[in-house]
Amino acid sequence: xxxxxxxxxxxxxxxxxxxxxxxxxxxxxxxxxIGRGLNLAELLAAGPLLACARCGGRMxxxxxxxxxxxxxxxxxxxxxSSTSSEGYRxxxxxxxxxxxxxxxxxxxxxxxxxxxxxxxxxxxxxxPLPAELGGVAFASHYQSATTQALxxxxxxxxxxxxxxxxxxxxxxxxxxxxxxxxxxAVLAVFRELxxxxxxxxxxxEQMDARLSRDMDIEDFVTxxxxxxxxxxxxxxxxxxxxxxxxxADAGGLQLMAPPRYEPPLGxxxxxAPQDIALRPHDRLLFYTDGLVETxxxxxxxxxxxxxxxTALATPDLDGAVRGVVKLLLETCKANVEARxxxxxxxxxxxxxxxxxSLPHIENPNGLIFPAGFTRxxxxxxxxxxxxxAPKVRxxxxxxxxxxxxxxxxxxxxxxHDLRRSAASGMAKLGVDLHVIERCLNHASGTxxxxxxxxxxxxxxxxxxxxxxxxxxxVERLVTGAARDNVVELAxxxx
Numbered sequence: 001x002x003x004x005x006x007x008x009x010x011x012x013x014x015x016x017x018x019x020x021x022x023x024x025x026x027x028x029x030x031x032x033x034i035g036r037g038l039n040l041a042e043l044l045a046a047g048p049l050l051a052c053a054r055c056g057g058r059m060x061x062x063x064x065x066x067x068x069x070x071x072x073x074x075x076x077x078x079x080x081s082s083t084s085s086e087g088y089r090x091x092x093x094x095x096x097x098x099x100x101x102x103x104x105x106x107x108x109x110x111x112x113x114x115x116x117x118x119x120x121x122x123x124x125x126x127x128p129l130p131a132e133l134g135g136v137a138f139a140s141h142y143q144s145a146t147t148q149a150l151x152x153x154x155x156x157x158x159x160x161x162x163x164x165x166x167x168x169x170x171x172x173x174x175x176x177x178x179x180x181x182x183x184x185a186v187l188a189v190f191r192e193l194x195x196x197x198x199x200x201x202x203x204x205e206q207m208d209a210r211l212s213r214d215m216d217i218e219d220f221v222t223x224x225x226x227x228x229x230x231x232x233x234x235x236x237x238x239x240x241x242x243x244x245x246x247x248a249d250a251g252g253l254q255l256m257a258p259p260r261y262e263p264p265l266g267x268x269x270x271x272a273p274q275d276i277a278l279r280p281h282d283r284l285l286f287y288t289d290g291l292v293e294t295x296x297x298x299x300x301x302x303x304x305x306x307x308x309x310t311a312l313a314t315p316d317l318d319g320a321v322r323g324v325v326k327l328l329l330e331t332c333k334a335n336v337e338a339r340x341x342x343x344x345x346x347x348x349x350x351x352x353x354x355x356x357s358l359p360h361i362e363n364p365n366g367l368i369f370p371a372g373f374t375r376x377x378x379x380x381x382x383x384x385x386x387x388x389a390p391k392v393r394x395x396x397x398x399x400x401x402x403x404x405x406x407x408x409x410x411x412x413x414x415x416h417d418l419r420r421s422a423a424s425g426m427a428k429l430g431v432d433l434h435v436i437e438r439c440l441n442h443a444s445g446t447x448x449x450x451x452x453x454x455x456x457x458x459x460x461x462x463x464x465x466x467x468x469x470x471x472x473x474v475e476r477l478v479t480g481a482a483r484d485n486v487v488e489l490a491x492x493x494x
Contacts, residue, residue: 052103125187127157168224224243232278
């Protein structure tokens with residue numbers, strides 16, 4: 001992370017402009033201090049040559065003029081041994097400036113052409129959605145997590161077929177530029193098969209069969225396929241976040257959970273279609289993990305709550321989407337401001353025993369949960385950077401257990417549900433609210449406002465007792481018996 005951030009921080013033209021000015025200033029000072037003993041004025045040509053690597057023609061010309069001015073100052077201060085040597089200095093610095101300006105102009109034009117080609121290719125992969133198709137209005141917002149990239153790991157497309165308007169929304173494994181190729185492959189298969197298969201569930205199975213041939217063993221694609229008809233939309237969900245519905249006559253959002261959990265494409269799903277009734281002015285929000293896995297400064301995930309419902313109720317559909325995006329960006333900003341305030345949470349004895357029973361993956365970074373190697377395999381295992389993949393595996397494991405036991409399938413859930421269960425459960429066990437918030441690493445609530453400024457105690461012992469009590473409670477729910485050395489805090493107080 002740090003090398004990448006450093007590269008991004010020093011890649012801007014303004015940084016290179018400052019470096020060029022600073023380098024020439026240092027050279028000029030050294031040349032004046034040394035005097036005629038060692039002629040360094042010619043080295044002022046380094047400034048324009050440095051600037052042309054990242055700056056445009058005008059900025060490079062500015063640096064060239066600055067270098068010539070410094071050359072004149074140095075010559076005026078230390079003097080020139082002869083007229084020819086003085087002309088030689090100006091020729092070197094001025095010639096370097098002209099050459100650097102020419103290189104900067106050529107490079108800028110070539111980069112501009114490459115950017116235009118790249119944008120056209122990326123827009124060909126993700127075509128803009130129509131404002132209206134088949135009597136249904138649409139609005140969208142797409143923003144890649146990779147700087148200067150229009151396309152990331154999410155995909156969407158819509159087309160008019162003989163069966164009605166059909167829509168796909170998905171998320172491939174991976175992020176940024178590396179995922180663009182996989183997005184293109186998924187969309188190519190969708191565009192090829194969408195016109196020939198009348199059954200939406202069968203379309204998903206056919207896409208899985210086609211894509212699985214070229215996927216690695218751990219690759220997958222979560223997708224939602226939707227087909228709009230008179231008064232309803234038929235949805236097939238393969239491991240993706242379910243949409244939410246805002247009815248025209250209701251103030252709250254309704255989560256359109258699938259009838260049963262199905263794995264993503266690449267893991268051989270067999271989905272069942274889900275019909276959702278739509279009346280005039282009803283709205284459906286389709287989204288990817290970039291929306292619901294964003295966290296605020298208190299560590300809470302972005303919630304599809306009343307604020308989102310209010311934004312979606314905006315009469316103008318594009319304005320409604322912009323309102324949701326504004327809420328998301330405000331959450332991201334608060335999260336960035338709070339990253340340096342991350343705390344430590346102790347583990348219960350039961351959790352430690354589980355970790356000790358698992359095979360340890362040796363890695364130079366000392367990570368407990370390494371996510372695997374980088375694509376170039378240059379740094380070894382890296383830390384987990386997202387929650388989509390483990391969420392898919394966890395959901396599949398839960399579904400398999402429920403099927404084996406003959407139990408009803410578990411409703412759609414998110415990781416924030418686990419945090420909510422832990423917070424509510426610890427409160428029931430008698431854990432103080434401020435200790436629960438420390439366990440959840442919350443920066444607001446009890447520790448908000450003035451108290452958060454002055455209260456710096458970590459409550460580490462109390463957190464450890466709380467986590468032990470919660471671990472014993474979970475273990476009792478699973479096995480029917482708790483550890484002898486852990487008791488509920490409520491019983492101790494009574």
